[in-house]
Every structure is written in C-alpha cells, then in structure tokens.
Amino acid sequence: MHPEFQQLMHQATQLTRSGDLAAATAAIQAALRGGPPAVLRRQDDVDASDVIDVQAWEVPDSARAPDKAPDIPGDAARPAPRPAVSADTFTAGSFRNSSGQRAYKLYVPPNPDGAPRPLVVMLHGCTQDADDFAAGTAMNEAAREQGFYVLYPVQSRSANPQKCWNWFKHNHQQQGRGEPSILAGMTREVMAAHPIDPARVYVAGLSAGGAMAAILAGAYPELYAAAGVHSGLAAGAASDLPSALSAMKGAGVAPAGQAGSGVPTIVFHGDRDATVHPGNAESVIAASAGAGAGARAETQRVAGATGKRHSTRHVYRNAAGDIVAERWDVHGAGHAWAGGTPNGSYTDGAGPDATAQMLRFFFERGSAGKH
Structure with missing residues (x-):
C-alpha cells in the first residue's frame, strides 16, 4: 500500500474518532484520488464555542444547504391523511425543502373519531434527540391523556456537531430562511397529513x-x-457567535423589540442557571409582550410541595387586561427542564411541572387560524 495512502487513511480514522466527519471524508476522498485533500480541517482548528449547552464546533454555512430559500412543500411524498386512529403511535419521518432536510418523530394520540386535535412542536436542546426529549419532558404521556399530537424535529449532526439548533446565526432567524423555514414547513406538512386544528398549534423548546x-x-x-x-x-438576542456567548453570559441582555411579537409566551428559567443567564427570561418576555410589559406584571409566590422547588410566577397583561405572557423563576434550579423525569437528560425532577404549566397556558388560547 502506498505510504501516502496509508497516511491519509490513518488521518481519516483519527478524524472520524474525534467526530470531524467532514475532514475525515476529505481525507478518504484524497486517498482515493491519490493526492492530498484540498482542505483537511482538524477540529482543533475550528472555533470550539459554537454551542449553547456543551462544547461543540461550528459547521461552516458552505457545508450546508442554502439558507436563502422560501418555504416550499416537502420534496418527499407526503403520507396519506389518517383521519381516525384507534391506538397511539410514535413514528419517525423526515421533511425536506430547499433550505435543507431534518428528521423528526411524531406522537399520534388515539383519535377514533378523527376530530381535529392540537399540535405541540417540541425542540430539543443540544446533544438531545426526540426520544430523549420525549422521555425527559413526559410530553407523550400528557398527549395520550389530553389527546394532542407532538412533533419532535431532530437537529442533524451535519448542521451542528452537538445537535444544537443554530439560533445564534443571522441566517437562521427569519421567515423563509434556514432552520425556521425547515421547521415551519415540517409543521405544515404534519398538519396536512393529520386531523390537526390549525388554530391550536404551539411550539416549545429547551435551551437551544x-x-x-x-x-x-x-x-x-x-x-x-x-x-x-x-x-x-429571545429572538434577536444574538446574530453571531460572539454576541451569542455574550447573551448567554448575561452581558448586554436587552429587549429584542419595543412592540413585541404579540405571540403569547410562557417562560421557565432556573435562577441558578450557569449556562444561559436567567436575565434572558425577561428578554424573552419583552420580545413577546413588549418592552413595557413588566410595568403591568403581577407576581405571586408558588410554593413547592415537600422537597420540591419554590417558584415565582410573573403574569403579564396587555392594555385590555388579557394575559399575554407568563414567566416562572424556578428558585435554586440550574439548566434543566423543570419537573422532568430522570428518563431523559437535562431534567430537574424537583422543579414545578413545566410540561403541565406550558400545556395549560397553550390550551387557554388559540390563533386566528389563518395559515
């Protein structure tokens, strides 16, 4: 075997073990061509702070599908609508549009009469996947009891090696571009294939x-x-890696907009979170309800059961008196889903039940149903 071929294949093996699949692929291709790779990028040479939960590496946008793309229907054939289901299922699927492709898992509740049901889209944190997130939040158990669908999009390692959603990059923050385009298109495809009430579609997530x-x-x-x-x-908290790290540390945390998006939002955050500064919770509320929402906030202490964490609940109203946002400060909690089960990662069983409270908040309101 040629020494250069051996060297390149050895490099490819090392890179694969270290998780740098792009560079490993380049090394293998170079070995087969009989020459050095055009770019052989070690992970040590990559910015190691493209992360929200844990250490990760940044994948250049040139390695991904274009982000500047409108929402279009999925290229793959859609499943035939299933109006009635006698037993619940948890199945895998995928969605693709011109911005890229992502896998997902979908929980389908028993629905013998085929009545329109709500849909909750759940976005996992870094290093997690659909099964882990479903187990930790116990969202499927709640969906079985209350009768709603749950969609778990899955971030790919090719898009982010630690499976973090790329919230901090400007080309993944707008309608019709990047990951928002993929996730919204996936949501719509699932809605088209199942009896889902378009006025009761919600989205929630942990960390990234x-x-x-x-x-x-x-x-x-x-x-x-x-x-x-x-x-x-909050949306708009960062537009690149330096500003993301700054926001995560609490420096420069500020409202993303004066008027607010108007989308009702419930926020949970541990006041001892050392990964994402708790001050970001107020910014999420401001980005939703407006920068002046805090002046109309009502605050109440929520006592935890024996051995459980206490919380402070802030309720925000609009000028008409309607509740438009809630913020739960979980005392003594770190970076984990409050009230989660030990079956999943990043959970805090001593916290208040974030799953139950989010569902209560969601189901108290619906959209105008114009999609």
Missing part, C-alpha cells in the same frame, strides 16, 4: 431549542398560537 422556539414564534405568528421557552434566549 427554546431559543429556536422563540424565533419560530416571532417569524411565523400566523402558524404558532403560543410558545414555551425553557432556559432559552
């Missing part, structure tokens, strides 16, 4: 998923009737 949920709500207010942001950041 919470930040992306805030972006989706602001970018598609006609699609999502309400949003839940757990340990996340």
Whole structure:
C-alpha cells in the first residue's frame, strides 16, 4: 500500500474518532484520488464555542444547504391523511425543502373519531434527540391523556456537531430562511397529513431549542398560537457567535423589540442557571409582550410541595387586561427542564411541572387560524 495512502487513511480514522466527519471524508476522498485533500480541517482548528449547552464546533454555512430559500412543500411524498386512529403511535419521518432536510418523530394520540386535535412542536436542546426529549419532558404521556399530537424535529449532526439548533446565526432567524423555514414547513406538512386544528398549534423548546422556539414564534405568528421557552434566549438576542456567548453570559441582555411579537409566551428559567443567564427570561418576555410589559406584571409566590422547588410566577397583561405572557423563576434550579423525569437528560425532577404549566397556558388560547 502506498505510504501516502496509508497516511491519509490513518488521518481519516483519527478524524472520524474525534467526530470531524467532514475532514475525515476529505481525507478518504484524497486517498482515493491519490493526492492530498484540498482542505483537511482538524477540529482543533475550528472555533470550539459554537454551542449553547456543551462544547461543540461550528459547521461552516458552505457545508450546508442554502439558507436563502422560501418555504416550499416537502420534496418527499407526503403520507396519506389518517383521519381516525384507534391506538397511539410514535413514528419517525423526515421533511425536506430547499433550505435543507431534518428528521423528526411524531406522537399520534388515539383519535377514533378523527376530530381535529392540537399540535405541540417540541425542540430539543443540544446533544438531545426526540426520544430523549420525549422521555425527559413526559410530553407523550400528557398527549395520550389530553389527546394532542407532538412533533419532535431532530437537529442533524451535519448542521451542528452537538445537535444544537443554530439560533445564534443571522441566517437562521427569519421567515423563509434556514432552520425556521425547515421547521415551519415540517409543521405544515404534519398538519396536512393529520386531523390537526390549525388554530391550536404551539411550539416549545429547551435551551437551544427554546431559543429556536422563540424565533419560530416571532417569524411565523400566523402558524404558532403560543410558545414555551425553557432556559432559552429571545429572538434577536444574538446574530453571531460572539454576541451569542455574550447573551448567554448575561452581558448586554436587552429587549429584542419595543412592540413585541404579540405571540403569547410562557417562560421557565432556573435562577441558578450557569449556562444561559436567567436575565434572558425577561428578554424573552419583552420580545413577546413588549418592552413595557413588566410595568403591568403581577407576581405571586408558588410554593413547592415537600422537597420540591419554590417558584415565582410573573403574569403579564396587555392594555385590555388579557394575559399575554407568563414567566416562572424556578428558585435554586440550574439548566434543566423543570419537573422532568430522570428518563431523559437535562431534567430537574424537583422543579414545578413545566410540561403541565406550558400545556395549560397553550390550551387557554388559540390563533386566528389563518395559515
């Protein structure tokens, strides 16, 4: 075997073990061509702070599908509508449009009469996947009891090696571009294939998923009737890596807009979160209800049961007196889903039940149903 071929294949093996699949692929292709790769990029040479939960590396946009693309129907054949389901299922699927492709899992509740049901879109945090997030939040169990669909989009490692949603990049923050385009298109495809009430579609997420949920709500207010942001950041909190790290540390945390998106939003955040500064919770509220919402806030202490965490609940109303947002400060909690189960990662069983409270907030309101 040629020494140069051996060297390139050895490099490819090392890169694969370290997780740098793009560079490993380049090395293998170079070995097969009989020459050095045009670009052999070690992970040590990549910015190691493209992250929200854990250490990760940035994938250049040139390695992904174009972000400047309108929403279009999925290229793959859509499943035939299923108006009636006698037993619940949890199945895998995928969606593609011109902005890219993402896998998902869909929980379908028992629905013998085929009546339109709500849909909750759940966006996982870094390093998680659909099964992990479903287990930790116990959202499927709640969906079985209350009769609603749950869509779990899955971030790919090719888009972000630690499976973080790219909330901090300017080309993933607008309607019709990047990941918001993919996620909204996926939501609409699932709605078209199942008896889902278009006025009762909601989005929630944890950490990077919470930040992306805030972006989706602001970018598609006609699609999502309400949003839940757990340990996340406001839409517009960052536009690049330096500003993302600054916002996560609490420096320069400020309202993303004076008027607010108008999408009802419920926020959960641990006041000892060392990953995403708790000050971001107020910014999420301001981006939703407006910068002046705090002046109309009502605050109440929520006592935890024996051995459970206490919380402070802030309720925000608009000028007409309608509740438009809630913020739960979970005392003593870190970066984890409040009230979650030990079956999933990033959960805090001592916290208040974020799943139940988000669903209560969601189902108290619906959109105009214009999609």
